Amino acid sequence: MHTLKPCLLLGVNDPIASYRSAINENPKNMANKQTGKVSARATALNTKFWNPSRTLTISFMDNPPAALKDAIKALIREWADYISLPLVFIEGKQGIIRIKTATDQNASQIGTDALAIDAKEPTLFISSRPTDFDFRTVVLHEFGHALGLHHEHLHPDANIPWNKAKVYEEYAKKWGMDKNAVDLNLFTPISEASTITDYDKTSIMHYPVEKELTDGRFEVPMNTELSHHDKHIVSHLYPVEHSDGGSCERP
Template sequence: MNTHPCKIISPDNLLASFEAAIKENSANELAATSGERHKRSVGQWSKFWGNGRTLNITFVNAEPEALRKQIEGIIRQWEPSTNLTFTFDQKLNGDIRIKTGAQTNESYVGTDATLAPADEPTLSLLVDPQNVDFEWTILHEFGHALGLQHEHLHPKANIPWDRPKVYDYYKTNYQWTEEQVYYNLFTLFPTADFMQGPYDKESIMHYVVPNELTFGDWEVPRNTRISKLDRRNMRKAYPKPNTTP
């Protein structure tokens, strides 16, 4: 069995999440559908950081410098596709606070991290460098930290899930409740959502889809690299001046 699937950390207060997103980057509101704010559901506005800003990334534990450098190197794979500057500076209380040696792999999505208490991590890693899942897990979690959602929840994903088998599988292997499975696997984002790019089976933000959990011959293997469309989405979210995505 592989590493436990990632669960994003969702703030309880949706209005606070919305307001934090707009305060940081007014373009986040453009993605929101019309309607009363209290009717909005998660994912109906984007949560990208202010374009052009510096993102301070810190660690909450006293892990070895070599491990920090390794994590930093992996995270920096995202940087060229953004118009952000990543800094790793222990003197600052980071915008993104990484905890290694955690019980799970999880992250807030983009600006939701601003709602976390200042002394708590915003991105947690269970994986260590000995783990075969180390690199892709960090790429995936940091994709969330930059504002990307789960690709298998893309409105056009159309995954032929065999739902009873999915509930069984996640209960047996990960002790997930039906509500957790429903939320993390079946709750698609609305079509009027943030990116409007095509669905991408190769996205680093996609869950593994085992063939035995779908009807027909349909699966998604473990994606281990940032895909071309992941990079295009990132360039759309954080456009560089005088370039087209």
């Protein structure tokens, strides 16, 4: 199994700004619909999905070669088949989603957290290149985060039988990650309030899991396609409007 470079969780400096950005963008993101109070618990539980009528502009912060830019665009557009959000690539650096390719990391802000980041800073990082074995997975995965999706291996129902001692050793050796970073990125489940469907091993949002790092039986290969659940989730979140005023989740 090829080893995929970890996609590390990105934080925001101001959780309150993150929460307010999410609620202002889409009131359905509110975790506490009873009171609407901003609290530490609320900021931890709210979702970060875009308003379905939003036009999501995308730009590049650096000046990647045309072939790289076109390859990234083509993969991002695969998500467009299942969502109502128009994805519009613009010149310059002023997109809502701002991609940096001159980087050594693969990462993205989660959904509306992009609105809480300084407009001069990137919100999505892609270090992989079209000739790399993981390029397709990386781009689809990172843009899934940009749409508001979390890591699937952190689903509260995943129950992956990790061999934690081996994981700590392997991730320190391969990726220079300390115990806290491993705990955050592999072992800390997201809240149930942030989940949309049942756990899905085939999701593009799932880390590959080597059986050598589990009980010796459980494993997940590197997923390279949007799964049925991936398509269903985003079609549900961003339903396509019809001319008669109705909406439809794409199959």
